[in-house]
Amino acid sequence: MTDSPLLEKTIAAEDDGIRLDRWFKRHLPSVPHSRLENLLRRGAIRVEDAKARAGQRLRKGERLRLPKRLKEGAARRSALLPPPSRRESADLRARILHRDHDVIVINKPAGLAAQGGSRVSRHLDGLLDALRFDAAERPKLVHRLDKEASGVLILARRAAAAAHLAERFRKREVRKIYWALTISAPKETRGRLVSPIASEKEGGDEKRARTDYVLARKAGQRFAWLALMTHTGRKHQLRIHLSEIGTPIVGDKKYGKESAAKGLGRGLHLHAREMSLRLPSGKILTARAPLPPHMEESWRILDFDLKGALWENSAALFKRGRSDER
Numbered sequence: 001m002t003d004s005p006l007l008e009k010t011i012a013a014e015d016d017g018i019r020l021d022r023w024f025k026r027h028l029p030s031v032p033h034s035r036l037e038n039l040l041r042r043g044a045i046r047v048e049d050a051k052a053r054a055g056q057r058l059r060k061g062e063r064l065r066l067p068k069r070l071k072e073g074a075a076r077r078s079a080l081l082p083p084p085s086r087r088e089s090a091d092l093r094a095r096i097l098h099r100d101h102d103v104i105v106i107n108k109p110a111g112l113a114a115q116g117g118s119r120v121s122r123h124l125d126g127l128l129d130a131l132r133f134d135a136a137e138r139p140k141l142v143h144r145l146d147k148e149a150s151g152v153l154i155l156a157r158r159a160a161a162a163a164h165l166a167e168r169f170r171k172r173e174v175r176k177i178y179w180a181l182t183i184s185a186p187k188e189t190r191g192r193l194v195s196p197i198a199s200e201k202e203g204g205d206e207k208r209a210r211t212d213y214v215l216a217r218k219a220g221q222r223f224a225w226l227a228l229m230t231h232t233g234r235k236h237q238l239r240i241h242l243s244e245i246g247t248p249i250v251g252d253k254k255y256g257k258e259s260a261a262k263g264l265g266r267g268l269h270l271h272a273r274e275m276s277l278r279l280p281s282g283k284i285l286t287a288r289a290p291l292p293p294h295m296e297e298s299w300r301i302l303d304f305d306l307k308g309a310l311w312e313n314s315a316a317l318f319k320r321g322r323s324d325e326r
Contacts, residue, residue, distance in 0.1 A: 016060040089130035102161035107289035151272025181269035185224035265294030
């Protein structure tokens with residue numbers, strides 16, 4: 001059964017090899033994933049006249065057929081979003097860490113969702129016109145951070161750049177380092193956390209998630225500053241992994257112990273500190289984001305260094321055979 005009438009799209013060269021669900025995120029980001037899954041189950045979305053699947057790879061020149069009203073509905077939802085205010089635009093531009101022909105890197109604030117949802121009225125994707133500048137296209141999201149988390153977030157300025165970056169993330173060629181403040185410290189000063197985590201995108205199927213951690217500093221036995229390197233990208237991966245070993249992230253209302261961190265900055269203490277990847281130009285970009293105010297407040301309260309070698313190169317922690325404990 002299909003919705004009628006149908007709209008036909010030809011897959012462009014810059015989308016060659018992309019997953020169908022990622023094509024929707026790139027071109028119709030306001031369509032909820034649940035809506036997409038419903039249409040796929042009903043056979044309302046076709047690739048070359050065959051029933052489409054969320055994970056199938058699209059190829060240049062293939063014909064993608066989807067309900068016309070789906071695109072019209074997405075356009076109406078986008079039109080209903082108010083444009084960024086002058087204040088929102090200024091704040092977002094002040095958060096730019098890097099900008100070139102292909103990408104814009106920002107320091108996403110805690111509390112701002114990357115995309116919309118049933119209970120999200122204001123989100124980064126709805127503000128991206130503020131970062132368009134002189135480009136022919138508005139920037140595109142190529143990855144996400146939790147709403148409550150802050151830090152490095154990369155935007156593509158062109159469709160070709162989006163395809164390149166999506167492939168880098170898919171092949172796990174992006175080095176991502178996070179900082180977290182946890183309640184108590186892991187037993188070992190460094191280690192690898194591996195456990196299955198379910199994916200909403202794949203119908204709840206569980207797949208192995210992997211995180212490496214290094215203890216950067218301790219504040220007695222109560223709190224620890226951890227550097228974390230992810231090798232997979234499951235939803236809430238870091239929050240789940242740290243909770244599983246008994247060291248939940250400070251301010252984590254879902255997996256942690258919020259009352260155990262009274263007197264510190266308020267909010268989730270998880271920050272995407274550093275990201276390194278190869279740009280379409282071939283250049284390696286390494287971007288680092290300063291801490292958000294609530295984490296900086298906690299760092300001062302706990303007397304953690306707010307400058308020094310650790311701030312300049314977190315990746316070095318993962319190359320050393322020991323950590324510097326306070």
